[in-house]
Amino acid sequence: MRKLFLILFAFTILLSSTLLLAQEHGVDVHAGAKVEQVEAETSHQLPDTFMVIPFIVLLAMIATGPIMYQHFWEHHYPKIALFLGAITASYYLLVLQDTHSLLHTAAEYFSFIALLASLFYASGGIMIKVDKKATPLLNVIILFFGAVIANVIGTTGASMLLIRPFIKVNEKRIKPYLVVFFIFLVSNIGGALTPIGDPPLFLGFLKGIDFFWFIEHIWYIWLPTVTLLLIIFYFFDIGNKAGEDDTEYSGKIEFKGKKNLIYLAIILIAVFIDPNVMSWVPNLSPFPIGIREIIQFSVVLFAIKTSDESILKYNEFDVEPIREVAFLFIGIFATMIPALQLISHEANVMGDSLTPGLFFWSTGSLSGVLDNAPTYLNFLSAALGKFGLDLNNPADVKEFVNMDYIYLQAISVAAVFFGAMTYIGNGPNFMVKSIVESAGIRMPSFFSYIIKYSLPILVPVFILVWLVFYY
């Protein structure tokens, strides 16, 4: 633990020295960077191709660690993420002398983790109990409700909030398919309509995509996909006759943790408290956090102090999932910088051969096996690069969004939808699996999940989406 603090301390020193350097050069690092900064960024030379190696190593370890060397990974992932991140950061600082990219990335990281952590802590202190008889229709309603609220409190928040009541309602007829469809709809596909819904979209928002762009351009793909999956689920569920007895149910829905609902509201309002959205909001540059992040981090502290202990116990609240995200994403954000710049450059060269369908399948297939957030940014960078635009330039991002929405739509839909393909495609998937297994219910193995559920159910649905919208 002491070693970890030393590493974190070193990271802070690195960040502080970068800040000082940046101040000397008059750099504005706040999220939603300014034009002069962007001009400086784009003028920087391209990194060496070998600098993509730390990113590839980290993604490969994130994919294989929890499955192949679980205990080693559980104990050492913070050091691995920080070490790999430090390699890239040192290269940019010492070799390229590019502080802009580092500070811009640090600002994005803090925005990202502030939102995720605050949603995680606030929703962890809420308890919902449903005392109703499980029926296929009730399950469909819960899953649809989960898919909708995933856009308000994130797929992580919605999963944490609803997985326990969903299991409890089905306690006498619990089967793996119930949890798998929960992962499909609540932990992934549901959250495709807002940047709060799923981390990749929030990264897109931080890069300059309008908050409401997603709902405006994705709802007509989201709705038929969710409906189709619910219909498939319904037919699975009517075949489940287990646990039919004469137990009487009160029909009550119990809700506890109202103050945490206020926290959730504060987090959501804070998303818009940004100097680029509201002119009165002060810009705290050169510090890589803004008012929004300060509010969201404060919610984390309030939630830790004030959440009801009995609810935390009921939820078996565990800080490990968010700790893991916090550490891994330091590594991901840092190591991803050269990959983003190189991909953007290559896409610019390849130009016309990159079609929306290609973006859909390539973003999707990688989002299924790698974390969908970095995958999203890489393909977004490539899509912008196709038109000679730069992802690190908010003006370029706006131009891209207005130019042709179909590329951004294909990437956004694929990154969110395909996250459901495996347990490692999106953060909440593993969390839901872990909560369900903590209750003593065995879940399908990594490969069994893919073979029994993802390939026969999701892939045909995604092919339909591709045929209708991107073929």
Place this chain on the structure above:
Amino acid sequence: MKKIVEVLKEQKNGLVFGNRVLLPFQAELLKIVIDSEIITNFGKRLKGAHVRVTDYYTEIYFLDYKILVDEIPKYKSIKMVLVQQGEDVFDFNKHINLEIEFLGKHQISIKKIGDNILFYE
């Protein structure tokens, strides 16, 4: 030697030392859930859990852990299904669901799993 029901009634505590848990009764273990790991195979001596029943207690070694108190999150407990030794293990009515919580460095509370905890045999 006290029976499981007596231990529960008297709210007698157990012990924990490192990865070793001592329960003040004799029991046949059927299933343990620790964190998100479900252990039902007690035959292996390299992975999962190793159980030994003596004349005075039942001890469980959690082989994938070094110090349980440090490694199990604050709001999580160890859950298990067991049967009083000597009773009919094939009778589901004799199965008892217990949860173990850490009270300090070496003490553990032993409680029946209530409605507020999700656990399925």
